Amino acid sequence: MNVAELNHKLIAAARANPPSDRVPYAFEKRILARLAGQRMPDDWALWARALWRAAAPCVAIMMLFSVWSYLAPNGNVPAGDLSQEFENTLLAAVDQEQPAEPAR
Amino acid sequence: MERTEAELIAAVLRGDAASFEPLIQKYSPRVFATARRYARRESEVEDIAQEVWLKAFQKLKSFRGEAPFEHWLMRLAVRTCYDFLRGHQRNRETTFSELTDTEGDWLERFVKQPDSVSEHADAARQLIERVLAQLSPPARLVITLLEIEDRSVKEIAKLTGWSVPLVKVRAFRARAEMRKLLTKIAKEKYL
Numbered sequence: 246m247n248v249a250e251l252n253h254k255l256i257a258a259a260r261a262n263p264p265s266d267r268v269p270y271a272f273e274k275r276i277l278a279r280l281a282g283q284r285m286p287d288d289w290a291l292w293a294r295a296l297w298r299a300a301a302p303c304v305a306i307m308m309l310f311s312v313w314s315y316l317a318p319n320g321n322v323p324a325g326d327l328s329q330e331f332e333n334t335l336l337a338a339v340d341q342e343q344p345a346e347p348a349r
Numbered sequence: 350m351e352r353t354e355a356e357l358i359a360a361v362l363r364g365d366a367a368s369f370e371p372l373i374q375k376y377s378p379r380v381f382a383t384a385r386r387y388a389r390r391e392s393e394v395e396d397i398a399q400e401v402w403l404k405a406f407q408k409l410k411s412f413r414g415e416a417p418f419e420h421w422l423m424r425l426a427v428r429t430c431y432d433f434l435r436g437h438q439r440n441r442e443t444t445f446s447e448l449t450d451t452e453g454d455w456l457e458r459f460v461k462q463p464d465s466v467s468e469h470a471d472a473a474r475q476l477i478e479r480v481l482a483q484l485s486p487p488a489r490l491v492i493t494l495l496e497i498e499d500r501s502v503k504e505i506a507k508l509t510g511w512s513v514p515l516v517k518v519r520a521f522r523a524r525a526e527m528r529k530l531l532t533k534i535a536k537e538k539y540l
Contacts, residue, residue, distance in 0.1 A: 246459075246460050246535040246538075247463060248528055248531045248532055248535060249528075250459075250463050251459060251463075251531050251534075251535075252527060252528065252531055254459065254463070254466065254468050254473065255468075255473060255476060255477040255480060255531075256477070256492075256496045256497060257468035258468040258469070258470070258473035258474050258476070258477050259474070259477045259481075259496075259497045260468075260497055260499075261468050261469050261474075262469075262474045263382070264382050264385035264386055265381075265382065265385060266378035266379065266381055266382035267378075267381065268377040268378055268381050268398075269395060272373070272377055272395075272398070273370050273373040273374050273377065275399070276369075276373055276399060276402045276403070277366065277367065277369065277370055277373075279399070279403060280366045280369065280403070280406055281366065
């Protein structure tokens with residue numbers, strides 16, 4: 246079989262039979278109905294919608310942490326001056342004992 | 350008085366979606382004809398056409414009016430068809446032993462007397478559809494645009510968004526892929 250000739254014949258067949266350009270009845274009405282449900286996309290509107298959606302989970306997480314911090318037992322935490330504890334924590338690395346210098 | 354395309358587009362951009370209707374009516378036949386090149390089932394064709402128009406509406410802001418609206422729309426249509434082909438890649442490892450009787454007869458006559466068979470025959474049309482369906486998405490797109498629609502490499506580059514060298518490379522590979530498929534038909538049928 247001559248493959249090049251077959252290729253030529255089949256391409257000619259495709260050219261000789263162009264696809265129909267028939268449009269289904271009331272197609273444009275259907276598209277317009279679809280478009281009526283969606284407005285032109287606006288970047289600010291998209292941002293606003295995304296932020297509004299994110300607001301509810303953020304509030305919920307904030308409430309959970311508030312309740313947790315209010316109800317959490319604080320038995321292990323030594324009572325004392327908060328500023329002093331903060332300073333101790335901050336300078337913990339500096340306060341650690343320096344290794345002994347080697348004898349000369 | 351009939352409004353021009355530019356006026357219709359400006360009205361749509363101002364929020365008057367109804368002004369989009371005359372554009373849909375005018376260009377839908379071309380969109381459907383393009384979609385029918387790549388999709389076989391009518392439901393798929395309608396899905397593609399619908400997607401083209403929804404995308405056109407959403408991206409209308411990007412139409413700068415430097416080229417005709419039709420060219421811009423056809424670029425969108427071709428790219429949507431290509432996305433459809435990539436998204437619906439079927440298993441292309443099927444055999445050609447399932448050719449219908451009319452396709453088989455057409456091939457038999459072609460083998461005996463290549464000049465006697467008509468390319469206008471339904472069997473030839475069915476056979477080329479079958480072969481195109483087996484091609485990879487880029488090969489099918491390139492063969493359709495270059496060989497069947499007789500477009501230039503430059504035109505294809507504009508339509509697809511590919512560079513000219515890429516179109517040439519893909520055209521070379523597509524022709525090789527097509528030859529390989531036709532050789533496979535010949536082997537399965539006559540060996």
